[in-house]
Amino acid sequence: MLIAQISDLHIPRKNTKTYGIAPMAENLVLCIDHINQHLPKPHLVLVTGDITSTGQAEEFNHAANLLNRFEMPFYVIPGNHDDRDILRSTFGKQACPVESEGKIDYVIEDSDLRLIALDSTLPGSPGGEITEAQASWLDARLNEKPTQPTMIFMHHPPIKCDVLETDVDGFIGKELLGSVISKHHHVEKIICGHIHVPINTSWNDTVISTAPSMGMQLVLDLTLKRESEFVLEALIK
Template sequence: MMLAQISDCHVVEPGRLLFDRIDTAGHLAAAVAHLNRIGPDFVWVTGDLVDSGRPAQYAHLRSMLDRLEAPYAVMPGNHDARETLKAAFADHPYWREGPGNLHYAIEDLPLRLIALDSLVAGESGGRIGEAQLAWLEAKLGEARKRPTVIAVHHPLFASGIVEMDTINLADAEALGAVIERHPQVERILCGHIHRPITARWHGTVVTTAPSVAHQVALRLGPKDPVSWIMEPPACQLHRWSEDSGLVTHQSCIGDYGPMTPFE
C-alpha cells in the first residue's frame, strides 16, 4: 500500500495570495497533479487545510482536492475551523456522528488509519484532551495486531526551531503513555512545522511533513526568529508491506528535469 501525505496547504480565497506573495492554491494544484502521476492508494491531508477557516477557502480547497484520482481524507490543524471544515466535506464517510472533535478511524485499508484532532480554537499550539486520549486507547485496544498509522497535526517533540517548539502538542507526553502500550503503531504523522523531520518517540517513529507550499526556514539558533522560505514544496510517501513494514520517502513537487538512467 502507498499512503501519500500532504500537509499545510493554507489555501485562501480564489484570486488571493497568502502574505500577498504565495500562491498556495497553485501549489496545491501542482501537488494534486504530482500525486496523480505517482498513483498512491490513499491520500491523507494532515491539517492547516486553509489559512483562516472560512467557507470560501474550504470550497476552493475542495475544488482542487476532488481532482485527486485516489481516495483522500482530511483532518484539522490550528488554522482550520472544525464545523466549517466538516460541513465542506460532509459527504466524506469517515466522520464520527455528532458534534465535537474531528477524530476518526479508517478501517478498510491494509493500514489502519487513526486521525487525532489537536485544534484548540484561537491558539497556535495544540492539545488532544483526556476524552480523545481515552477514545484512542479504546480504539487501539480493539485491534492490537493491526498495523496502525496515527496522524496528529501538531508535532510531539522539540525540533530545535525554538519558536515553533513553543506551539507543539501540549499533552504529547500523555499521548506517549498511550502509544507505549500499543506496539502496533507503526508511525505517527504530523504537519504544522513545514519541514521533514524524523524522531524516535515512545516506542514508535514520528515524522513531520513539509508543506506543499512554503517551508519554515531551518534556523536552529536559540534566538533565531521563525521565518518562512520558498524551499521546494514536497509530500511524503509512506509505503507499507508486510515484509518491510512502513518506509517513508520524501517526494519533491516541481520540474527538476528528466530522469536519466545511470550508465
C-alpha cells in the first residue's frame, strides 16, 4: 500500500497569501498535481493538520475545494491552527469519518495496513494533548486486531524534536500515549506534522516520522539558541 502524507498547508482565504507572503494555495495545487501524476499512484493521502491559517470557515472551504482535486481518497485531522468543528462540517465523513462529537479520532480499515487517526489538538493552545479517554480508546482499538500492522497519524509529535519554535509548545499526555504504544508492537509507525521539519526517530518500540510543511519550513538549528525563522520554498512544475 502506497500512502502520501502532506502537512501544515496553512491555506488562507481565497486570493490571498499566508501571512501575506507565502503562496500556500498555489503550492498545494502543484503538490496535488504531482501526487496525482505519480507512478505508482498512491492509494490514499493523509493530511496531518494545520490545514488552514487561522481556522476560519472561508479558509476551510478554500482548502476543501483544492483538496478535492485529489484523484484518490484523502483523510484529514486537525492541527492547532484549525477549528475541529468547522473541519468536521466542511469535509464530512468521506474525508473525516468520525462518529462522535469532540476529538476527531477514527479508524480506516480499507487495507492490510490499519490506519488510526488521533486528534492531538488542545483548543486555545499551540501544543498537543492526548486525554485519558483517547488513550483508552486507542488501547481498545489496538486490542481489536493485535496482529494487524497499524499506523497512527496525528498532528503533534509526542516528543521534543530539537526545534525550539515547536518544542516549547509542549504535549500533554505524551507519557500516557507512550504507555499504550509500548504495549502494542504492531504499531509500525506514527506520522505527524507540526514542526515544519522532516524528522525520523524511534520511540516506545515504534518509529515517529514528521513531514515538512507545504512550503514554509522552519530552520533546523540543533543548538536551540537562535530564534526560529521560516524559509519559504517554491514548488515548481
